[in-house]
Amino acid sequence: MEFHLFLPQMRLSPDGLRARAAAAEAAGFTGLALMDHLFPPGAADQPMYEALTTVTWLAAVTERLRFGHLVLCDSFRHPAVLARQAVTLDHLSGGRFELGIGSGSTPGELASYGFGAPGGAERVERLGETLALMRAFWTGEPVDHHGTHFRVDGVRQLPAPLDRIPIVVGGTGPKTMALVSEYADWWNVPMHQTDRLESARASAGTARVSIQLLVTLVTDDRTRDEVVALARRRFGGMGHQGHLVGSPTELLPRLEALRARGVERVYTWFTDFATPETLAVFGREVIAAWS
Numbered sequence: 509m510e511f512h513l514f515l516p517q518m519r520l521s522p523d524g525l526r527a528r529a530a531a532a533e534a535a536g537f538t539g540l541a542l543m544d545h546l547f548p549p550g551a552a553d554q555p556m557y558e559a560l561t562t563v564t565w566l567a568a569v570t571e572r573l574r575f576g577h578l579v580l581c582d583s584f585r586h587p588a589v590l591a592r593q594a595v596t597l598d599h600l601s602g603g604r605f606e607l608g609i610g611s612g613s614t615p616g617e618l619a620s621y622g623f624g625a626p627g628g629a630e631r632v633e634r635l636g637e638t639l640a641l642m643r644a645f646w647t648g649e650p651v652d653h654h655g656t657h658f659r660v661d662g663v664r665q666l667p668a669p670l671d672r673i674p675i676v677v678g679g680t681g682p683k684t685m686a687l688v689s690e691y692a693d694w695w696n697v698p699m700h701q702t703d704r705l706e707s708a709r710a711s712a713g714t715a716r717v718s719i720q721l722l723v724t725l726v727t728d729d730r731t732r733d734e735v736v737a738l739a740r741r742r743f744g745g746m747g748h749q750g751h752l753v754g755s756p757t758e759l760l761p762r763l764e765a766l767r768a769r770g771v772e773r774v775y776t777w778f779t780d781f782a783t784p785e786t787l788a789v790f791g792r793e794v795i796a797a798w799s
Contacts, residue, residue, distance in 0.1 A: 510774075511794075513528070514543075540573050544580045546584070567600065580607070581612045588660065640653070641660065680701050685711035723790075724754075727786070756790070
């Protein structure tokens with residue numbers, strides 16, 4: 509099992525983001541994923557940095573971490589633009605970029621910024637066209653495509669990727685799962701849908717399984733009540749199945765149970781906003797236990 513840090517780029521300064529990326533790399537995390545929104549869900553008054561620009565900067569100040577997003581919103585970018593951005597990041601990072609993409613989890617955000625208010629079926633249909641075009645552009649050959657959402661006439665993009673850019677697609681709906689099966693290297697199960705892991709697994713094709721988890725790490729049992737209370741204030745009820753609370757010793761068997769269910773990657777979202785101290789403890793006492 510590999511561990512990626514999910515680090516929403518809000519409420520944090522550039523120095524804070526950089527410090528956490530460095531701490532994650534030192535702690536043994538395999539990768540780091542940001543979010544992609546035009547305003548932070550549920551926290552529209554908070555400062556936030558743009559998704560692809562921030563990944564580019566963090567890739568430049570690290571050496572080993574893989575980078576991606578949970579997940580890029582398809583509606584924000586034309587596939588020709590996104591294909592070019594992905595290949596650029598692939599080359600600039602030495603092959604450390606992964607494309608995490610979805611149909612958009614916040615429809616109200618699309619409407620607020622003038623992207624319209626397409627229904628879920630239309631958004632997934634558009635995502636399918638985007639994925640088809642991305643795959644075509646990445647061949648480096650001329651592309652012709654006349655679809656419902658996009659028209660492309662005999663254009664090509666160079667350079668091609670250094671190798672295969674991994675694609676991560678999240679969700680569990682039937683139409684999304686069809687796209688996972690056709691295009692994805694990784695199928696990401698949202699933290700509030702872990703109960704669908706087994707029932708949807710057969711629809712994922714050859715995609716490997718990742719899961720997002722909210723983690724409240726207790727590093728000193730004397731402060732457990734304080735740590736849990738702070739997490740509750742920041743994240744609300746947190747009673748769902750995708751929230752882990754406990755010491756490293758308490759977390760290990762729960763992570764082992766996920767591995768037994770076929771999970772090969774965990775995106776950890778720490779409720780203390782991933783302080784470098786927390787990342788160091790998690791690396792030393794959790795990640796190291798799997799090596």
